[in-house]
Amino acid sequence: MRHQQIPQDESFTEWLAGFRSWAGKCPDDEDAWRRAASQGLLSLAAPEAPGGANAGYESACLALEAFADESGLSGLPFAMAAQMWACQEPLLEFGTKDQQDRYLNPLMAGGAVGAFAATEYDSGSDLLSLRTHADRHSDGRWRLNGAKTFVTNGPAADVFLILARTADGSAISGLTAFLVPRDTPGLHIGNVIDKAGLAGAQLASLHLDNCVVADTELLGSTGGGFAVLxxxxxxxxxxxxxxxxxxxxxxxxxxxxxxxxxxxxxxxxxxxxxxxxxxxxxxxxxxxxxxxxxxxxxxxxxxxxxxxxxxxxxxxxxxxxxxxxxxxxxxxxxxxxxxxxxxxxxxxxxxxxxxxxxxxxxxxxxxxxxxxx
Incomplete structure (x- = not known):
């Protein structure tokens, strides 16, 4: 169960006013992500137990709106929102204490960047047709093979949440979610994908070539990837x-x-x-x-x-x-x-x-x- 929203009390109102003032002067540079995170933006919606502010979803949306309004930036708030909702939320719901300590806390603090990798070249919105697959070997580790594209935050991400097929048959029970650090052997990050909109948000493709992942890096259970998605x-x-x-x-x-x-x-x-x-x-x-x-x-x-x-x-x-x-x-x-x-x-x-x-x-x-x- 997730937290109940705490009231938007005077402390949040003061925080939002200060954040607006900061956002109006935020430079659009390589350090902008870390600076925004240091203001507490990425931890707003998370409960207190893993280190969040427990301010609720409405508060988080108010902050994201204010960030874009005052800064005039489109890509950076979008990219940070993508991490909040597609990486941090699954870690909050399905992550073990160890996974939250290793990944969620750095993500919320701005010390790491996360990316959700589900879309493939031939699947588009049909995520249940994805072809990336993971095979479990006798040593208890998984080997991932396949490719992903349009991965928001891909060029800078420190950890990827990757969906792969682990069983044939039902798509609902045949997908598994894996947490894959950037330096994992076999994980290859492509060049930045050029695009017309969302300046400041970087997209990339991923290639997985016998990418070895430990069993402890499963997010949720084997076959539970659909629930994570x-x-x-x-x-x-x-x-x-x-x-x-x-x-x-x-x-x-x-x-x-x-x-x-x-x-x-x-x-x-x-x-x-x-x-x-x-x-x-x-x-x-x-x-x-x-x-x-x-x-x-x-x-x-x-x-x-x-x-x-x-x-x-x-x-x-x-x-x-x-x-x-x-x-x-x-x-x-x-x-x-x-x-x-x-x-x-x-x-x-x-x-x-x-x-x-x-x-x-x-x-x-x-x-x-x-x-x-």
Whole structure:
């Protein structure tokens, strides 16, 4: 059982104000991850026993939103959120005390980076069709062979949570999760994958060539990988887009400032109804996305988050993010093509949000099944 949320008391309010102030001055450099972690960001949602702040999921999402809003960074908050939900959450739920001491505590403190490796070249969202396999030998160790791609944090990760097939037949009982340190023989990390959006978040491919892993590095039980995957996806789909709320809030403020200061035909752009309507639609998208995501966070804090709600949150927030960003180019006109407006970069981030953690079509399928369809 996970913790119950502690109240967002005066101490958290003060912490968030201080974090906002820090985030506004956070440099986008190689040290930014460690500095953000040193503020306590990565430990917010974890309970006290393994060293967390026990502040709850809503508090963690508020902090991720604030980080993106004040810093203007998209990739770094996304990458840190990916670790929080897809690596730390499974370690909290399935990790042994030894595994939590060796991996979870350094991850929360910023002394290590974690990456979840499930996607493969031919499987995409169909994670149950993965081909990476692990064979147990007589010495009690496992040998992993296969490849993964689009691994967020892959180039810098110190530990990988890797899903592999350990049995034929049912996909549900044939997967196992392994914790694989970066320096494990047979683990080869590919080059950074170039992409159009999420600047600052690094992706890579992995190749496993007789990668030897001890039995003590299983996360959960043999054949329990599906449970690990579902646990990670429940939280990742629900909260991976928390930083986008901050990006939207920042972009809305900047767009309002732009239309108020730029004149056309003798009056500010903000005086034209078509411009005002675009901004209202953007405000509506942001408000709607916020309402859904934070209601979901409160469900998680009450230990009532389910997969349907997680998928609904991912689908809704990504949809509103895309609607929001489609208005930006027509607010800026030709200036939208200039890097300083950030309009095109944000639009690329919005497009990407429809695909990671499962495509929008996959979220639709999960929601429909929950409706009995």
């Amino acid at each position: 579902m646990h990670a996806m429940r939280y990742e789909r629900a909260f991976i887009l928390a930083p986008t709320l901050g990006l939207m809030a920042r972009a809305l403020r900047e767009a309002i400032e732009h239309v108020q200061s730029r004149n056309q035909f003798g009056q500010p752009l903000a005086a034209y109804d078509t411009i005002r309507q675009r901004l209202v639609r953007m405000h509506l998208s942001l408000t709607s996305a916020r309402e859904v995501l934070y209601a979901t966070a409160r469900q998680a804090d009450g230990s009532s988050l389910n997969h349907g709600r997680s998928s609904l949150t991912k689908l809704h927030v990504s949809t509103e993010f895309n609607r929001f960003c489609q208005e930006l180019p027509d607010l800026y006109g030709g200036y939208a093509l200039l890097p300083e407006t950030g309009a095109i970069a944000l639009l690329a981030d919005a497009v990407a949000s429809r695909y990671y953690s499962g495509t929008s079509d996959m979220q639709m399928k999960i929601i429909a099944e929950g409706l009995g369809l």
